[in-house]
Amino acid sequence: MNRPAALNRVLLAVIGFVLLAAGGFGLATHFRVLRVIDPESPLVPGTGEPPAWVFYVIAAAAIAVGLLALRWLLAQLAHRPRTGVWRFETDPAYGRTELHADDAVAPFTEELRGYPGVHKASASLAGTREQPSLALIVTCEQDADLGEVRRRITEESLPRLQEALELKDIPVAIEFRFTSRTTSRVG
Known part of the structure; x- marks a missing residue:
C-alpha cells in the first residue's frame, strides 16, 4: 500500500x-x-577568499x-492514502449530506477488531464515490487463522460497508501484520 x-x-x-x-x-x-x-x-587550490555571492x-x-x-x-x-469528504447530493435544492471517509469506515474497523485473532484494524477509504478504494491494515495475533479472517472480511464486513455507502463495489487492498504481543482474550 x-x-x-x-x-x-x-x-x-x-x-x-x-x-x-x-x-x-x-x-x-x-x-x-x-x-x-x-x-x-x-x-582547494589558492588562498584567496571567493566573492561574497x-x-x-x-x-x-x-x-x-x-x-x-x-x-x-x-x-x-505519511503512509496512508489521502481521504476526503464525500458529498451525497441528489437535489441541491434540498441540501446536501457530507460524510468524512474516516467516519464512514469507523464502524467497519470496529467490527473487524471483534473478530477472533484480530488485534487491531485500520482502514482508509480514498478516492471519490465513483472510484473508491479501501486500504485495510489488519494486525493479527500469531495464531490467527488468516484465511478465516479474510473470508469474514470479504463475505460479511465488506458487503455491509458497500451497502451502507450505497456502492456496488469497493476495490480493497488488505495488508496483514502480526503482533508480537501475547493474546489476552479468553476464548
Whole structure:
C-alpha cells in the first residue's frame, strides 16, 4: 500500500552509507590512519577568499537541500492514502449530506477488531464515490487463522460497508501484520 517505501528505504540506506564512508575517510585521513591525502594540505587550490555571492549561493543551496530532506523525512511518516469528504447530493435544492471517509469506515474497523485473532484494524477509504478504494491494515495475533479472517472480511464486513455507502463495489487492498504481543482474550 505504500509503494515508494522500498525505494525510499534503499535511497536512505545508500545515502547513509555514502555519508558514513565520507565521514570515516575524513576521520581516517585526519588521524593519519590513511595517508592518501596530507591533512595539512589546502582543501582547494589558492588562498584567496571567493566573492561574497559564493557564500550566499552555498547557504541558499544548503537551506534548499535541508528543506527537501525534511520534506522527504515527513513524507515517510505519511503512509496512508489521502481521504476526503464525500458529498451525497441528489437535489441541491434540498441540501446536501457530507460524510468524512474516516467516519464512514469507523464502524467497519470496529467490527473487524471483534473478530477472533484480530488485534487491531485500520482502514482508509480514498478516492471519490465513483472510484473508491479501501486500504485495510489488519494486525493479527500469531495464531490467527488468516484465511478465516479474510473470508469474514470479504463475505460479511465488506458487503455491509458497500451497502451502507450505497456502492456496488469497493476495490480493497488488505495488508496483514502480526503482533508480537501475547493474546489476552479468553476464548
